[in-house]
Amino acid sequence: MRSTKSYLCATTILAAGLCAFGSAPASAQTSTAQGTSRANIVVPVQITKIADLAFGSIVAPASGTGRVTINARTGARTSNVNASPVGTGFSRGRFVVTGRPNTAVNLTVGSPTIQLTGPGAPMVVDQLRVNRNNGGPGALPRVYTIPASGTMNVGFGGRLTVPTGQAPGNYTGTFDLTVTYQ
Numbered sequence: 001m002r003s004t005k006s007y008l009c010a011t012t013i014l015a016a017g018l019c020a021f022g023s024a025p026a027s028a029q030t031s032t033a034q035g036t037s038r039a040n041i042v043v044p045v046q047i048t049k050i051a052d053l054a055f056g057s058i059v060a061p062a063s064g065t066g067r068v069t070i071n072a073r074t075g076a077r078t079s080n081v082n083a084s085p086v087g088t089g090f091s092r093g094r095f096v097v098t099g100r101p102n103t104a105v106n107l108t109v110g111s112p113t114i115q116l117t118g119p120g121a122p123m124v125v126d127q128l129r130v131n132r133n134n135g136g137p138g139a140l141p142r143v144y145t146i147p148a149s150g151t152m153n154v155g156f157g158g159r160l161t162v163p164t165g166q167a168p169g170n171y172t173g174t175f176d177l178t179v180t181y182q
Contacts, residue, residue, distance in 0.1 A: 042100040042103070042181075043098075043099060043100055043150075044099070045097065045098070045099035045100070045103075045105055045146075045179055045180065045181055046097070046098050046099065046179075047095050047097050047154075047177065047178075047179045048095060048096045048098075049093070049094075049095055050094040050095060050096060051091050051092070051093060051094040052091070052093055053070060053091070053092060053093035053114075053125070053156055053157065053158060053175075054070075054089060054090050054091045055070060055077070055085075055090055055125075055160045056077065056085060056086070056087060056088060056089040056090030057085070057086040057087050057089060058079075058083055058084065058085050058086065058162055059083075059084035059085075059086060060162055060163075060164070060165060060166035060167075060168070061082035061083060061162060061164050061165075061166075062164065062165070064081075064082035064164060065082055065161060065162070065163060065164065066079065066080060066083025066084075066161070066162035066163075067079060067080045067082070067083055067159055067160070067161055068085055068159070068160045068162065069157070069158070069159040069160075070090060070091070070092050070157040070158060071092065071129075071137065071157050072092055072093075072129040072130055072131045072137035072156055072157030072158075073092075073131040073134055073135070073137050073155055073157075074092070075090075075091055075092035075155070077090045082162075082164075083162050092155045092156060092157045093155070093156030094153070094154070094155055094156070095153075095156065096151060096153055097146065097151070097152040097153075097154055097179050098146075098150055098151050098152075099146045099150065099152075099179075099181070100146065100150070100181070101146055101147065101148045101149065101150045102145060102146065102147075102148060103145065103146050103181060104143055104144070104145050104146075104182035105143070105144055105145075105146060105152075105179050105180060105181055105182060106141055106143050106180050106181075106182055107130055107141060107142045107143075107144065107154065107178070107179055108140055108141040108177075108178050108180075109128055109140050109141075109175055109177055109178070110175065110178070111175070112126065112128065112140075113125060113128075114126075114128070114173045114174070114175045115173050116160070116171035116172060116173040117171060117172065117173060118167070118169045118170055118171030118172065119167045119168070119169035120166050120167025120168075120169065120171075121166065121167070122171075123160060123162060123163070123166065123171055124160075124161050125158040125159065125160050125161075125173065126158065126159055126161070127158055127159040128140055128156070128157070128158045128175075129156070129158065130142050130154055130155065130156055130157075130177075131154070131155045132144045132152055132153070132154055133147065133152060133153050134153070134155070137157060143182060154177075156177060
C-alpha cells in the first residue's frame with residue numbers, strides 16, 4: 001500500500017502538469033455589427049434683393065409726428081394725418097429666396113429697426129414685416145417653408161417715423177435680411 005504522502009505528492013504533480021500543459025485559456029466571446037453612415041448634401045439657401053424698401057417723397061409734418069407705412073404684402077403706402085406722402089417712388093422691399101423645396105427657413109433681421117440718416121436728424125423705420133408669396137404679412141423673425149418649386153418671393157415693409165420739421169433731403173439706411181435653414 002502506498003503511503004498517503006506519496007499519493008498526495010503524485011496528485012499535486014499531476015494537477016500542476018495539467019495547469020501548465022493541459023488546460024487552454026477560455027476564449028473571449030465577441031460579436032460584430034455593421035452600421036451605416038449617411039450624409040445628404042442640399043443646395044445652399046440663397047436670398048437675392050429685387051427691390052429696396054422705399055418710402056418715396058414725404059412732406060415733413062408742421063406739428064406732431066408723421067408715420068408712413070409700406071405694406072409688406074401689397075406695397076401700398078399709407079400714412080397718419082401728420083404725414084403727407086407725395087407722388088410715386090415708393091415700394092416694398094422684395095427678395096427671392098431659393099433653396100431646398102419643402103424645407104423650413106427662418107427669416108431674421110439684424111436689428112428690429114432701421115435708422116435712416118441724411119441732412120437732418122436720423123429717422124427710424126420700425127414695425128418691420130415680411131410676407132411669403134403674397135400671403136399675410138408677419139413680424140420678424142418668421143419661419144416659412146420653401147415651396148415645391150424651390151423659389152419663394154418675400155415682401156418686406158415697415159413704418160417710417162417723420163418728426164416735426166424734419167430737414168429736407170435724401171435719407172438712407174441699410175438692413176440685413178437673413179435666411180437660414182431650420
